[in-house]
Amino acid sequence: MHKQFGEVVGTCKVCDINLWSNCDGGPAIFPCGVLNCPHETDKDRALAAQQKDYFSVHGSSLAQLIEESD
Numbered sequence: 001m002h003k004q005f006g007e008v009v010g011t012c013k014v015c016d017i018n019l020w021s022n023c024d025g026g027p028a029i030f031p032c033g034v035l036n037c038p039h040e041t042d043k044d045r046a047l048a049a050q051q052k053d054y055f056s057v058h059g060s061s062l063a064q065l066i067e068e069s070d
Contacts (some may be wrong), residue, residue: 003028016039 006022015034017027026039033045 012037012039 004018004022005018005028007020009021009025010019011017011021014037017029017032019025020028032040033048033060039046043045062065
């Protein structure tokens with residue numbers, strides 16, 4: 001299934017993922033789980049952590065790559 005995210009309008013200053021015009025200038029993939037993400041709140045992270053069947057029990061692979069490289 002091809003999703004219509006529109007045009008790339010920028011990239012996230014924390015993780016460099018694309019920000020899209022049809023997503024109000026935000027990411028299409030959400031939540032990313034990266035610490036200090038400007039596009040999600042603590043509440044978003046807590047909700048994602050509760051949805052074990054939808055998200056990996058090991059956390060966000062993107063977050064692991066970025067946070068471990070710092």
